[in-house]
Amino acid sequence: MSQTPQSIIEIRDAVLARRLSAVEVTKASLAAIERENGRINAFTQVCAKAALENAARVDARVAAGETPALAGVPIAIKDNMCTGPDFATPGDGLGYAGFTTCASRILEHYASPFTSTAVQRLIDAGAIIVGKTNLDEFAMGSSTEHSIFGATRNPWDVGRVPGGSSGGSAAAVAAGLVPLALGSDTGGSIRQPAAFCGVFGLKPTYGRVSRYGLVAFASSLDQIGPITRNAGDAALALEIMGGKDPLDGTTSRHDSPRLAQMDPHDREPLRIGVVRQGRSGANHPGVAAALESTIAQYVKLGARVVEVDLPLIDHGIAAYYIVAPAEASSNLARLDGVRFGRRATLAPGEGLEELYARSRGEGFGAEVKRRIMLGTHVLSSGYYDAYYNTALKVRRRLLGDFERAFEACDAILMPSTPGPAFRIGEKTGDPIAMYLEDVYTVTVNLAGLPGLSMPAGLAEVDGRMLPVGVQLVGRAFDEPRLLSIARRFERATDWHTKRPG
Amino acid sequence: MSQEPTNAAAPHGISLDQTRKIARLARLALTDAELAKAQLELSAVIGYVERLRELDLHGVEPLAGVSGAIRRGELDEPGRMLPVEALAKMAPAMQDRFLAIPKVLDEGGGA
Numbered sequence: 001m002s003q004t005p006q007s008i009i010e011i012r013d014a015v016l017a018r019r020l021s022a023v024e025v026t027k028a029s030l031a032a033i034e035r036e037n038g039r040i041n042a043f044t045q046v047c048a049k050a051a052l053e054n055a056a057r058v059d060a061r062v063a064a065g066e067t068p069a070l071a072g073v074p075i076a077i078k079d080n081m082c083t084g085p086d087f088a089t090p091g092d093g094l095g096y097a098g099f100t101t102c103a104s105r106i107l108e109h110y111a112s113p114f115t116s117t118a119v120q121r122l123i124d125a126g127a128i129i130v131g132k133t134n135l136d137e138f139a140m141g142s143s144t145e146h147s148i149f150g151a152t153r154n155p156w157d158v159g160r161v162p163g164g165s166s167g168g169s170a171a172a173v174a175a176g177l178v179p180l181a182l183g184s185d186t187g188g189s190i191r192q193p194a195a196f197c198g199v200f201g202l203k204p205t206y207g208r209v210s211r212y213g214l215v216a217f218a219s220s221l222d223q224i225g226p227i228t229r230n231a232g233d234a235a236l237a238l239e240i241m242g243g244k245d246p247l248d249g250t251t252s253r254h255d256s257p258r259l260a261q262m263d264p265h266d267r268e269p270l271r272i273g274v275v276r277q278g279r280s281g282a283n284h285p286g287v288a289a290a291l292e293s294t295i296a297q298y299v300k301l302g303a304r305v306v307e308v309d310l311p312l313i314d315h316g317i318a319a320y321y322i323v324a325p326a327e328a329s330s331n332l333a334r335l336d337g338v339r340f341g342r343r344a345t346l347a348p349g350e351g352l353e354e355l356y357a358r359s360r361g362e363g364f365g366a367e368v369k370r371r372i373m374l375g376t377h378v379l380s381s382g383y384y385d386a387y388y389n390t391a392l393k394v395r396r397r398l399l400g401d402f403e404r405a406f407e408a409c410d411a412i413l414m415p416s417t418p419g420p421a422f423r424i425g426e427k428t429g430d431p432i433a434m435y436l437e438d439v440y441t442v443t444v445n446l447a448g449l450p451g452l453s454m455p456a457g458l459a460e461v462d463g464r465m466l467p468v469g470v471q472l473v474g475r476a477f478d479e480p481r482l483l484s485i486a487r488r489f490e491r492a493t494d495w496h497t498k499r500p501g
Numbered sequence: 502m503s504q505e506p507t508n509a510a511a512p513h514g515i516s517l518d519q520t521r522k523i524a525r526l527a528r529l530a531l532t533d534a535e536l537a538k539a540q541l542e543l544s545a546v547i548g549y550v551e552r553l554r555e556l557d558l559h560g561v562e563p564l565a566g567v568s569g570a571i572r573r574g575e576l577d578e579p580g581r582m583l584p585v586e587a588l589a590k591m592a593p594a595m596q597d598r599f600l601a602i603p604k605v606l607d608e609g610g611g612a
Contacts (some may be wrong), residue, residue: 113587205565213605220566246578250568317549329527336528343593351603353528361530369529370542370582376527377543390553394564399564431542432549448567476567494530 005057008073008179008233012126015062015072022062022072026128029074032177033130040153040162042171044079044101046131058126058351067147068126069240076172076181079103079132081119082112082213082222102215103147104137105340106335106363116213117248118182118224118241125240133168133181137365138332139217141165141188142437146367151424154196156500157464160421163193163329163437169227170197174500180228180237184214186221187320188416188441191453194227195416195469198455198498201227202234202483205476206448207252210245218327219250221445230496231454231486235262238479254477259419261480262487270485272298273308273409278440285421286459290468291415294456294489298413308405308412312398316443319398321435322378322391323446329375332368337358370431399447406475411485415440416453416469420461440471450474454486455495467498514544 005020014020030048037043051074058072075081080102100112104317115123123129131377136146144152144167145480154160154168155175166183170193173181183190185203194201202225209224216222226237235257242256274295279288295305337343344358364372378387405412417437427434455471460466474482477494490496515523520540524531531539585598594601 051522110591113583113591141599168503246580249577251591312556315553318553321546322553333528337593338602339588340591341593346603352605354530355603356528357525357530360528364529366535366538369527369531369535370539370546372527372529373520373523373539373543374546377519377523377547380523380526389563390558391550392565393558393561394553394556396561396564397558432545435546435549 005174006179006229008070008228009236012069012071015058016067018062020072022058022126022128023052025072025163026051026055026074026130029130029178032175032451036155036175036177037141039158040154040155040171040175041150042133042162042168042175042177043131044103044134044149044168047100047129051128051130052441054123055128055401060126061126067089068124069124071126073127073180074130075122075127075177076131076133076169076178077119077129078135078166078169078181078183080135080184081116081182082114082215083119083129083132084112084115100132100215101148103135103149104364104368105148106360108148108342110341112213114213116224117210117245119213121241122237127180130178133166133172135168136165137184137368138185138215138328139165140191140328140367140371142188143422143424144168144193145424145428146365148365148429153424156198156466157421160423160466161196163196163417163421165189165193166201166227167193170194170199170201173197173199173227173229176499180226180233181398182224183446184217184222184224184323186217187324187445188438190225190227191441191469191471192415192437194453195422195471196467198467198469198500199227200230200234200452200454200486200496201225202238202452202479203444203450204238204242204479205252205450206252206445207250208242208450208477208479210248210251212245212247216331217333218324220335221324223445231452231483231490232259232262235259236481257480257483262484269301270298270301270488271409272303272305272485273290273405273412274305274404275310275313275412275414276307277310277313278414281420282418283415284456284459284460286420286429286466286468287415287418289459290457291413291470294413294470297489297492298498301492306408308408310398310405310443312394312399312401313439313443315394316398316446317435317439319391320438320442320446321374322387323395325371325375326379326388327375329372329379332364332372335363337379339364364467367431395446398443402447402449402473408470410474411482412473414471414473416471417441420459420466420468445471449476450479450482452482452486454489456489456493457495458498513545515540
């Protein structure tokens with residue numbers, strides 16, 4: 001998309017002004033995918049034919065005088081969000097986007113009969129789905145290596161992971177294939193890949209965006225959010241996706257925040273709370289440097305910087321790896337080889353229990369099986385209180401710690417990740433090392449708060465420059481302030497304009 | 502920071518028999534090699550989460566989810582339902598209008 005604008009707001013404005021057509025923008029995106037996807041493997045499916053047909057429809061809407069808010073913006077959808085038969089047609093040249101695979105053998109040929117609310121709202125606003133993006137199977141992972149489609153590669157260094165689990169979405173935006181991709185974030189799955197790929201990622205407040213049609217991993221933690229090049233684009237995407245949905249009883253009655261509320265020229269006094277435990281000696285020097293220069297930048301912008309405590313941050317991982325697998329073991333019980341998904345071939349004499357166990361044993365990958373078993377164990381009779389209930393008490397304490405911290409500040413600042421992108425294969429043999437990638441992000445999900453990762457520096461690793469992100473966390477449903485604080489940083493710096501290569 | 506998977510003999514290690522029982526409860530057919538690996542990995546993760554025991558959590562109410570602004574007490578409205586054909590299309594095996602599964606009851610009907 002080198003000749004077309006890079007921000008979704010610019011694209012929309014150009015399409016509405018008829019300087020560019022939706023078809024032209026979509027063609028540019030599809031050409032970029034064809035050129036780059038072989039190198040980074042960001043997409044599980046591309047739907048060129050359907051995308052061009054839908055783009056022509058958007059051009060017709062614009063010609064008829066409509067002004068859709070995302071007119072002609074090409075978008076990619078993480079392949080754990082249901083996309084119904086409406087937008088894709090079978091026999092598409094580059095592949096049929098009608099499947100919702102979760103990068104799993106068990107759903108490899110699953111064609112959802114309906115579309116998730118967040119995706120439908122983007123389509124209604126004139127966005128064009130060009131394809132679906134790779135992920136760790138069922139969104140369980142921090143590297144996008146656990147996928148039946150193979151690993152996604154980081155556009156900054158194809159020997160490294162893009163992060164995960166929304167690694168395909170982050171890589172697609174970083175490589176300039178689309179200006180907006182949806183991710184889902186249960187313990188860091190939007191923010192960590194955004195940090196690794198040098199793009200902007202927002203996990204909204206729990207309840208802000210409907211989870212209808214998002215394949216459930218851990219229902220009390222999951223949120224859909226945008227991955228973009230900058231805060232303004234994320235704000236617009238959130239405005240369109242967010243808000244009450246009768247199909248998800250956990251959506252809030254809060255109105256979706258208006259983009260206009262997120263003013264980068266905001267002169268309101270700012271109080272930034274820097275997490276004491278986030279200045280850990282275990283951080284990569286590049287992460288530490290980005291954090292300190294972000295603090296200095298906010299001081300320059302007139303912010304008052306205070307230190308806040310999240311004393312249980314190291315226990316957050318332990319609580320998360322009880323709560324999330326417990327919920328996953330329950331949610332994934334629906335995949336039983338009976339109503340949809342893969343069914344194992346049975347030997348003579350095998351019955352219903354073998355049908356369940358064999359379909360699941362063959363259909364799920366190693367990490368998913370590990371988490372289902374972990375969840376089954378911590379919920380089982382005799383262990384429930386020691387593990388699950390204890391983790392829920394820690395969750396209460398974590399929320400209290402955040403609430404105390406917000407008495408002294410408007411937004412909390414800490415690293416997004418302990419280090420920049422790691423090498424492909426570096427952590428696959430050690431589940432706990434992989435889990436510790438999420439040390440700064442999981443507590444935000446457990447507390448249900450909005451969090452974002454924004455590009456804030458580059459670190460030199462083995463002679464290559466890799467992006468580093470910092471994380472801002474806000475009060476529940478305070479995305480307008482959180483995003484305007486991020487936009488103030490963007491206006492003063494150029495980290496968000498850095499591109500791979 | 503991480504424990505080696507070989508640390509299965511830790512005090513909170515999970516035995517192979519326990520692992521087999523968990524796999525059964527989770528309805529996961531695993532090979533012997535998968536079971537052996539699962540034993541080591543589950544033991545390592547359980548060993549890691551044991552650190553929660555060092556916290557004093559007396560009097561703390563468990564928090565299963567954040568729901569401060571969530572709608573309560575609103576009635577569900579019956580909505581559009583997916584047609585049977587759409588559901589049947591997703592099913593791995595159908596017999597007439599029904600999902601087909603292996604026979605559950607023995608001949609003669611005794612369960």
